[in-house]
Amino acid sequence: MIQTLIGVQNTAAALSAEQTRLDVISENIANANTTHGLDGKPYQRQVVVFESALQQAMTADGGLQMPALQVARIEKDDSPPIKIYDPGNPDADPSGMVSMPNININEEMADMISASRTYEANLAVVKNARTMAMEALSIGKH
Amino acid sequence: MTPPIPAMNPASGGTPINMVTPEAAPLPSARIEMPEELGQPLSTTATAPSSNSFASMLGQMVSDVNTQQNVSAQAVGALQSGQNIPLHQAVIAMEEANVSFQLMVEVRNRLMDAYQEIMRMQI
Numbered sequence: 001m002i003q004t005l006i007g008v009q010n011t012a013a014a015l016s017a018e019q020t021r022l023d024v025i026s027e028n029i030a031n032a033n034t035t036h037g038l039d040g041k042p043y044q045r046q047v048v049v050f051e052s053a054l055q056q057a058m059t060a061d062g063g064l065q066m067p068a069l070q071v072a073r074i075e076k077d078d079s080p081p082i083k084i085y086d087p088g089n090p091d092a093d094p095s096g097m098v099s100m101p102n103i104n105i106n107e108e109m110a111d112m113i114s115a116s117r118t119y120e121a122n123l124a125v126v127k128n129a130r131t132m133a134m135e136a137l138s139i140g141k142h
Numbered sequence: 143m144t145p146p147i148p149a150m151n152p153a154s155g156g157t158p159i160n161m162v163t164p165e166a167a168p169l170p171s172a173r174i175e176m177p178e179e180l181g182q183p184l185s186t187t188a189t190a191p192s193s194n195s196f197a198s199m200l201g202q203m204v205s206d207v208n209t210q211q212n213v214s215a216q217a218v219g220a221l222q223s224g225q226n227i228p229l230h231q232a233v234i235a236m237e238e239a240n241v242s243f244q245l246m247v248e249v250r251n252r253l254m255d256a257y258q259e260i261m262r263m264q265i
Contacts, residue, residue: 002206004241008234015230126234133241137248 045077
């Protein structure tokens, strides 16, 4: 196979990882007010954990290995739920307190900006690799 | 895929006569390992007389580019039919197909330049 865009395989892995991160953030924001999750408890904030992985490069001989990024696991944030006073809520305890998910919307928005910027940076790498390939192809043209 | 380019580069910069000889001479020795390993199916069909020719290498390249175009078409098709393929993967596949196609066109252009220089040669 012709390898024209060098290093883009790594970038593609990073793009996928950032997309997963964005998925998790969107899930957190969507469930910011979920007081009754599947297990009956308030929704717990989720965080992604990235790890580097050895990815088999797509060369024919299969000898070359390069580190790439992947999502290791999605973990739950164990910080305690936020208690608010809302006696009318069906999930309120006898004293009228409701356990809300441990999600801070501002924090999630900041995370989303970070994920989006990282995605953009990786796209810039792809763009640059393409430009470099095109420049190399125009060697010797006048 | 680096081997074709260094061989082509002297063609662009050097004098027209010089550019043909390095192509013709080092080909059997230096560059032919790759097509022999990889290009069995195409070299047997396209160029029967010798599998060591520049034509077989070019044929191998064309089939590589075709494979890459197919990969990108599959990725886009999978994306459109709703399979769980990341958008950037399809676009990167398209981009790779595009760049390798440009490479093939560039090789063809250099080859045609060399041919036309020879045809213009005064005898």
